[in-house]
Amino acid sequence: MATTEKTATVAVKPGEERLVSIEVVYRGIFQKTLAQRICRGVVLASRRRNYTGTAFARYGDSPERNGVPAKQFAVVAPTDLELEAGMAKYEPAVVDVSVAVDDTLVKGIESWAWYGRQPIWKPVRDNGFVLVTSNSTPDELVQQTDKAERPYTLAVVPGGASFAGLWVYKDDHTDYRVLGALARLLPDWLPIEDVKASIRESTKDEARVVSVQFGYDNVRTREVKKGEGTDAHEKLQFEKPGWTKMREGIIVEARKPGERNPFYKKYTARTLRPVVNFDTCIKCTMCWLDCPDECFEVTPSGHYEVVYEACIGCGICAQVCPVKDCIVMVDELKFTDNTDKFVLYDKQPDAYRQWFTEMTGLPAIGSDKPAATGGD
Amino acid sequence: MATIIEKGQDAVSSQIEVEALVTGCEAIAEAIRLADVDVMAAYPIRPYDGVMQAAAKLIADGKMDVEYIVADGEHSQFEIVKHACAVGARVFVGSSGVGWFYAMEAIAVTGGLRLPVVAICGNRALDDPGAFGTEHNDSLAVRDLGWLMPWAETAQESLDLALMAWRVGEDKRVSLPVAIGLDGAFLTHSQTIVKIPTQDAVNKFLPKYDLGNRLLHPDNPITIAPQVDQDWLMEIRRQNDAAMRRAQDVIREAHADFKRLFGRGGDNPFxxxxxxxxxxxxxxxxxxxxxxxxxxxxxxxxxxxxxxxxxxxxxxxxxxxxxxxxxxxxxxxxxxxxxxxxxxxxxxxxxxxxxxxxxxxxxxxxxxxxxxxxxxxxxxxxxxxxxxxxxxxxxxxxxxxxxxxxxxxxxxxx
Structure with missing residues (x-):
């Protein structure tokens, strides 16, 4: 495979003085503090050379829901006057960098704040950046991002999806690594020395500065051309009706029994996906009963298949399943589609078993004895 | 000259328009009876409480059949009728002064929900100090919230405007709540001769309440007032505005009909x-x-x-x-x-x-x-x-x- 990975990209005119917007896309609640630290870090570092700025969370994401994609922003500008163009907004229409602090977000995001699923690069300007914290390579991630409508640079800073800042979770310096990576991508606006100096201003912990340098040194980039990426993701977009077309009295159609919400599907909240071993399933109904989102449908054979469009990947089904390795939670990035899988099992059981093993790393036909502990 | 009935005498079965010596509050209670209201919610505060007492008496005397719910406060009182209105009940409610303000959260959303709640505000000064004479600032606090707001001069006009209120508010072109202003004491608590129309005449004037496809019912699964963000509220407000603008013509129509059927109301509805x-x-x-x-x-x-x-x-x-x-x-x-x-x-x-x-x-x-x-x-x-x-x-x-x-x-x- 031809790779266009490069160590750094400077896609901005040196010395250009203008308003710069950065967004951080994150998992609601879990990564809220992390996102806030990154955005504040950008604004505070910009103060080193007398830039001014604002950091804010998207109002419509609040109150945040566990894992539902949310956004925070940092907008910096040379003067207060220029900053005004970035103020009094819920979110910038165009950003220079979109930072995803969980790599499963590259599959697209559906939030509380608007309707439909957005590609991760949607607000990124021409030749802007998508910066992802990931242990995958840029090439692997491109295959999971929506087909690009304009060129951008995909950058990866090493690291997993961090919970740093969430209650008891230990600080793992993800924020500093991301700031270091941003300094590499935007050397004219966020010089590495400014980032380091602003951190030294507030702490004596030199390890944080080391993490900034690590992020700076280890960010990998790959130019993504128009048309690169996948078109396997669902196009979930809606036109909003005008007041003459809306029902009067603040009324919307309720969902009928058995009908799923076509306007809000929730699956972009998922980081792990339940995969079912239909061979070992004992049809006990536990997954169907305990799923908080009623994702399971009963098949004619009495199995329970997951409707992935409705699944947020909470893992409760895997926890309550009494059969060992019957429902397995698998990294969402491994999947390129979102379709229910029972039909495949029904028509081509061997193909399904092969797929199961490929995804879970487990033998397809396992023990049908319930686990002694009732699942672990 | 119409027949004058004594207090407590039966106006219900009368085939001719009768006269009664009643207060503004009692005139409103007669309107509640004539409009065949389904649900009313009550909580006492002077001067509005005259209505709840008069209505309770009509029910106790077997002259009126209405679900009469005594709430634990004005907020609940207005919430009860708002919800009853959404499931197809013709409703009545009312309050005064600071009680009206205590209900303000429910009052504020009723206009946007386009639910034709008919209320009276027995106008009363806003405490503190504990004052109960008439002042219009209580009613006027809802002037920007999508309520229709007629004001009565006499007990007769109170009854007439109440009948108009259901007719106009429930009209599908309008579908807005109505807050009738009634001056405390001078109107609410003073007895004057009031013409009580016959049920037949009122039935000709006031059609049955019909929410159509907005009715909250298991056969019509809808969600009312889901949470919305900045993408929707301007459109909702604009719909509300259009309804308020249409109300002018609907009031003119209703006024002309009222005048034809009852011979009252003057030349201009406004x-x-x-x-x-x-x-x-x-x-x-x-x-x-x-x-x-x-x-x-x-x-x-x-x-x-x-x-x-x-x-x-x-x-x-x-x-x-x-x-x-x-x-x-x-x-x-x-x-x-x-x-x-x-x-x-x-x-x-x-x-x-x-x-x-x-x-x-x-x-x-x-x-x-x-x-x-x-x-x-x-x-x-x-x-x-x-x-x-x-x-x-x-x-x-x-x-x-x-x-x-x-x-x-x-x-x-x-």
């Missing part, structure tokens, strides 16, 4: 003019203050002064076109407010500012004066009326007002 034909200047106001002002007008007319009165019957929708057409005939307008807007432009009353604004785009405008009178239920006596008259006449003759002399407090101790 304005009641008194001795204005050759008037050079007029008083302008709403509610019971028209009564002493009409007495003053007869007295002043006898002295040769060309003075009249224009009484506003619907504050919302504000009948701008009718007001412009009427008031441009005069040299000066003395607007009498039984309310006040602290720190407002010109430090005047609410009604005054509305009238002034309605006239602003006219190339030649009469002088508009603001009078603050009768706050907290203070009586407006003939001396006060004379002061209002003299100042208005002076302005008419001069054709202008001195700087800073737009608003005058009448009958306040210095």
């Amino acid at each position: 304005l009641d003019e008194y001795m204005t034909d050759d008037a050079e200047y007029v008083f302008f106001g709403q509610g019971t203050l028209a009564l002493p002002m009409k007495v003053a007008i007869r007295r002043l007319r006898a002295q040769g002064h060309k003075v009249g009165l224009v009484r506003l019957k619907w504050f919302r929708p504000f009948p701008t076109a009718d007001i412009v057409k009427s008031l441009l005939r005069f040299k000066a307008i003395g607007v009498i407010d039984r309310d006040y807007s602290f720190g407002s432009p010109n430090y005047g009353g609410v009604l005054y500012h509305e009238v002034r604004s309605a006239l602003y785009s006219q190339p030649k405008r009469p002088v508009v004066l603001s009078f603050i009178a009768g706050l907290g239920g203070r009586e407006i006596d003939q001396n006060m009326a004379t002061q209002i008259f003299e100042k208005t006449k002076q302005a008419a003759e001069k054709g202008s007002l001195d700087q800073g002399d737009t608003c005058t407090w009448i009958g306040v101790r210095e």
